[in-house]
Amino acid sequence: MEEENKDFIDEIKNAQAAQFPDFTKVNQDLQAKAKSGVYHSPIQQGPFLICRSCDHQHTIAFIGTEKMLVGVEQNGEPIIKDR
Numbered sequence: 001m002e003e004e005n006k007d008f009i010d011e012i013k014n015a016q017a018a019q020f021p022d023f024t025k026v027n028q029d030l031q032a033k034a035k036s037g038v039y040h041s042p043i044q045q046g047p048f049l050i051c052r053s054c055d056h057q058h059t060i061a062f063i064g065t066e067k068m069l070v071g072v073e074q075n076g077e078p079i080i081k082d083r
Contacts, residue, residue, distance in 0.1 A: 039076035044069040049078055 041053035042060050049060040049069060063069070063080055071079040 041076075042069060042072060042078045 039053070040051035040060055042049040042051055044050070044063070047064050048062055051058055051060050060078070066083055067080050068083050069078055070081050073079060
């Protein structure tokens with residue numbers, strides 16, 4: 001019994017503390033990527049403009065059901081018209 005406790009105590013002493021990411025650095029990296037001049041390729045799905053050109057599909061804007069995406073400007077801005 002005492003030997004089992006000694007093994008357990010040794011394992012605890014040899015364990016390394018959990019490593020957590022530096023959230024400030026993570027936030028700075030995300031902000032830099034957001035401002036890096038990425039152009040989105042919007043498509044309309046229902047009342048939303050969705051970007052599918054990025055690694056992860058995300059919502060660009062809510063335009064409602066009274067508007068329709070008809071194209072994209074050269075600078076990446078969506079062209080939206082009333083229905």
